[in-house]
Amino acid sequence: MLPLEHLGLAVVDGLVNGSVMAFIALGLAIVFGIMNVVNLTHGELYMLGAMISWLMVQAALPYASALVAAPLLVGGLAVAINMFILQRFGHEPGQTVLATFGLLLILQQLGLAILGPAPRSISPPFNPIIEFSGFSYSGFKLFAGLFSLMACLLVWLGVERSRIGPLLRAAQENRLMAESLGIDTSKVFLIGFALAGSLVGFAGALTSPFRQIHFLMGFDALAVSFVVVVLGGVGRIGGTIAAGVGLGLLESLAALFLAPTVARVLTLTLALIYVVARRLGSIRGVWRY
Numbered sequence: 001m002l003p004l005e006h007l008g009l010a011v012v013d014g015l016v017n018g019s020v021m022a023f024i025a026l027g028l029a030i031v032f033g034i035m036n037v038v039n040l041t042h043g044e045l046y047m048l049g050a051m052i053s054w055l056m057v058q059a060a061l062p063y064a065s066a067l068v069a070a071p072l073l074v075g076g077l078a079v080a081i082n083m084f085i086l087q088r089f090g091h092e093p094g095q096t097v098l099a100t101f102g103l104l105l106i107l108q109q110l111g112l113a114i115l116g117p118a119p120r121s122i123s124p125p126f127n128p129i130i131e132f133s134g135f136s137y138s139g140f141k142l143f144a145g146l147f148s149l150m151a152c153l154l155v156w157l158g159v160e161r162s163r164i165g166p167l168l169r170a171a172q173e174n175r176l177m178a179e180s181l182g183i184d185t186s187k188v189f190l191i192g193f194a195l196a197g198s199l200v201g202f203a204g205a206l207t208s209p210f211r212q213i214h215f216l217m218g219f220d221a222l223a224v225s226f227v228v229v230v231l232g233g234v235g236r237i238g239g240t241i242a243a244g245v246g247l248g249l250l251e252s253l254a255a256l257f258l259a260p261t262v263a264r265v266l267t268l269t270l271a272l273i274y275v276v277a278r279r280l281g282s283i284r285g286v287w288r289y
Contacts, residue, residue, distance in 0.1 A: 009135045010252045016145030018248020022241045023148035024203045025225035026155055027196030029240040033229050034159075034168045035192050037091050040100035041081065042225055043218030044107035045074050045197055049204020050213045051111055054120050063125040063209070070205035071198035078197025079190055087189065104218070111215030119212035141210050148206070149245075155199065156237040168192050169235075224268070231271050247271060 028042045052073060053066035081103065089095040128139035159165040170178045171185040178185050211217070228247060232239030247267055254263035 006135075006256060008132060009137070010256050011249065012132065012135075012137055012142075014249035014252025015245060016141055016248070017252060018245035019145045019149040019152070020203070020207055021224060021228060021248050022152050022244025023206075024200060024221055025228040025240055025244055026152055026203075026237070027198075027200040028222075028225040029229045029232070029235075029237055030159070030168070030192055030196045030199075032226075033235045033237070033240065034165065034172065035091075035189065036172045037086065038093055038097050038100065039081075039086075039196075040097065040222065041103045041107060042196075042200060043220070043222030044104050044111070045078060045200045045218075046204040046221040047111055047213075047215065047218040048077070048107065049074050049201035050208040050211065050217065051115060051204075052201070053205040053208040054122055054213050055114070057122045063122070066205045066208075067202065071202040074201025074204070075194045075198030078193045082189055082193040087186065091189075108215055108218070111218075115213065115215050117215075119214040121212060122209050124209040138210065144206050144210070148203070149241075151199075151202075152237075152241045152244075155195075156241060159237050164191065164195075227268055227271050227275075230275050243271075 024046055027045070028039065031037050031039045031042070049070040052070045053063070056066040056069060057063055081100075085099050085103070086096055089099060124138075124140035126140055130137045130139050130142055159168075167178075167183060167188045168191075170181075170183060171188040175185050178188075224247075228244045229240050231247070232241070232243035250270070251263050251267040254266055258266065
């Protein structure tokens with residue numbers, strides 16, 4: 001039988017990691033889930049946010065400045081990618097996948113040139129030890145988890161309760177009709193990419209003090225983000241948040257019995273099986289997708 005403190009630590013760590021996972025996937029939930037644009041550079045934008053944080057700390061600038069610079073710079077890059085590349089292809093899925101895959105490779109090489117092949121790290125700006133009943137936990141990581149969860153909920157409310165969500169969906173579903181109603185769809189897409197890029201850039205800077213920073217870290221972020229968005233229901237911000245927290249908790253509990261890598265593979269495999277089963281059930285009328 002597992003000691004109670006091990007179980008408590010797994011639950012807290014799972015909730016924190018799951019909240020961070022949902023925050024990282026949030027930008028993809030907007031661009032892919034709502035706007036139906038496949039952006040394979042999502043993981044690399046996350047890597048850039050972490051790299052910007054490392055560069056600013058190396059330049060003896062306060063870590064807090066990275067939390068401002070990373071979302072601005074990464075959000076600006078996301079807007080540029082949309083304006084100068086994706087928009088010229090009309091956001092057509094096939095060409096968009098090829099274009100963003102090429103950009104993915106370019107951004108990876110940029111990361112390699114700046115960071116080098118070895119992983120980098122930075123120290124947390126503060127890290128009090130939080131004592132729970134029977135175990136202790138990193139204060140900064142707990143702060144990052146709580147902040148991620150609050151940010152996710154605020155974005156969810158903002159998209160669902162404001163005009164942003166309906167405008168994004170209208171621009172994606174019927175662009176000609178939206179423009180005939182006076183909606184500037186180019187501006188709507190600009191807002192969507194700016195929001196998504198800023199969020200993932202902020203996530204990269206926020207998590208940089210407790211994750212290794214390297215030029216390949218975007219692969220894992222992209223793969224997990226796609227799983228979280230699809231598992232939560234494409235186009236559902238609330239579902240993305242729930243899926244991220246649930247996956248993080250499941251992975252942490254599985255790590256009590258398995259090696260961390262095996263736990264991650266098992267968790268993602270179960271998530272994919274559930275998505276396939278849910279889709280088949282939807283087709284056969286067992287449940288709605």
